[in-house]
Amino acid sequence: MSVNTFHVAMYPWFALGHLTSYLHISNKLAERGHMISFLMPRNTIPKLEHFNLHPGLISFIPISVPRIEGLPPNSETTADLPFSLHSLLMTAMDLTEPVIEVSLRELKPHMVFYDFTHWLPALACRLGIKALHYCTISPATVGYLISPERKLHEKPLTEADLINPPPSFPPSAIRLQPHEARGLTTITTNDYGKGISFMERQLISLASSDAVIFKTCREMEGPYCDYLENQMRKQVLLAGPVLPDPPTSTLEEKWVTWLGSFQPKTVIFCAFGSECILKSNQFQELLSGFELTGMPFLAALKPPIGAETVESALPEGFNDTTKGRGVVHGDWVQQQLILSHPSVGCFVTHCGSGSLTEAMVNECQLVLLPHAGDQFINARIMSGDLKVGVEVKKSEEDGVFTKEAVCKAVKAVMDNDSEVGHVVRENHVKWREFLLSKRLENSYVDDLVQKLHSMLKS
Structure with a gap:
């Protein structure tokens, strides 16, 4: 390995969105000659190895997920489990610490990228390895939810706390509705792994890192990055x-x-x-909303809660009324390729960060229907800060949406004479051209590499 290149170990949370996000940054670093050792659940490797564009530099290191009581056999990622069992998977991942230590001693990387494994920075420090928190969650979300300004070590997080941002949070359109604040309070304060809450895990992971890296650019989220760097008193790096x-x-x-x-x-x-996974009534309202638009649609959705298949959960008579123009598909689809198809004009998304990135570089218009976690804040950034999409209106107290609300949001972005549609289309074109500038991505990744080199020398 050249003196101008370095070796990075990757160990992200066992969720497909996190794993693919880490693979994308791995490809960018390998493109510049850097070596990557990617620690990944054994049976998940074949599912994701097609993302590896530099097999000569990116190596997959198989990790066996420990068996623990209550975790179904062969479960390796959150995609294999209902949300209620994610905490057990986190417990299993925590139990890999001895195996990870052996691997890191053998691999001898210069640094390790991680996110949810709060114990990894201390382990890396003992081995003389830099620990970088590569955060797949936006800086706006981290700043809004768990900024040091909230003094979360002194008092528990409440629903009332989360309705509004911290006092010195940058001016923005980000606010949470009561049902969103309630759900996030529950998720962040419940155990996530054995004997540690999700919030405690994140606070330790961030505070113990040598630096935090966000997958964003200053032009889009600069104020939130500056706010966090000031609040955490830690170097915040941007990967673009x-x-x-x-x-x-x-x-x-x-x-x-x-x-x-x-x-x-x-x-x-x-x-x-x-x-x-939607509740059955919301699954039906969503599809009835598409039917109401009169437009052709392709919906790739998991069966709703309590249903074995999507077919068994469809509204009564739905197949007859949408025959020839509507398809509901209950399995995986090639999202990136479908988004770029010329016939697709609108993308209704749950606002996962990976899906939003793919949508922003395509020409389809955005309808935002966040479901959980950081998706609510992602939706506010897209609809309020950047004004590139329209959010489906929900009841503030319980988060329920109607077919009419779905139809209205779709029509708003699709109708040529819609004033809102004109604004979001214009902004989407602007940000799409910005993001697709090759010089932009190269400059950010090159700058990140330079800063990582500087860290290794310090």
């Missing part, structure tokens, strides 16, 4: 947008044929990721 590389595969023929039967920019595409 870290756009996914173009897919090497081609779109399945059945989708090529189906999408190709419609006019350009007329199809609604809806996908809610590998973990979002």
Whole structure:
């Protein structure tokens, strides 16, 4: 290995969104000659190795997920489990510490990128390895929820606390509705792993790191980055947008044929990721909202709570009323390729950070329907700060949405004579051109590499 290159170990949380995000930054670093050792659950490697564009420099190190009581056999990522069992998977990941120590001693990387494993910085320090918290959550979300200004070591987080941002949080459109604040309070204060809450885990992970790296750029989230650097008194580094590389595969023929039967920019595409599972009534309202638009649609959704298949959960008579123009698909689809298809004009998204990145570099308009966690704040950034999408209106108290609200949001971004649609389309074009500038991404990644080199010398 050259004196101008370094060796990074990657150990992200066992969620597909985190794993793929770490693979994207791995590709950017490997493109510049740096060596990557990616520690990943053994049976998940074959599912994600197609993302590895530099197999000569990126090596997958298989990790066996420890078996613990209550965790179903062969479960390796959050996609294999209901949300209620994610804490058990975190417990299992924590139990890999001895194996990770052996691996790091053998690999001898210069640094390790991690996120949820709060014990990794102390381990890395003992081994003389720099520990970088590569955060897949936006700086706005971290700053809003767990800024040191909230004094979370002194008092528990409450629903009332989260309705509004911390006192010196940058001016923005970010506020939480009561149902969102209630859900986030519960999630952050409940155990996530054995004997430690999600919030405590994040506070330790951030505070113990040698620096925090965010997958964003100053032009989009600069004030939030400055706020966090000031609050945490820690170096905040930016990797830039870290756009996914173009897919090497081609779109399945059945989708090529189906999408190709419609006019350009007329199809609604809806996908809610590998973990979002709706309640049955909300699943039906969503689909009825698409039906109400009169537009063709493709919805890739998991079966709702209590249903075995998407077909069994469809509204009564739905197949007859949407025949020829509506498809509800209960399995994985090639999201990146579908988003770039000329027939797709609207993307209804749960606002996961990976999905938003893919959408921002395509031409389809954004309808935002956040479901949990950081997705609420992502939605406010997109609809309020950047004004590139329209959020589906929900009841503030319980978060319930109607088919009429879904239809209204879709029409707002799709209708040519919509004033709101004109604004979001104009802004989307501006940010899309900005993000696709090759000089932008290169400058951020090159700057990150330079700062990492400087850290290794200090």
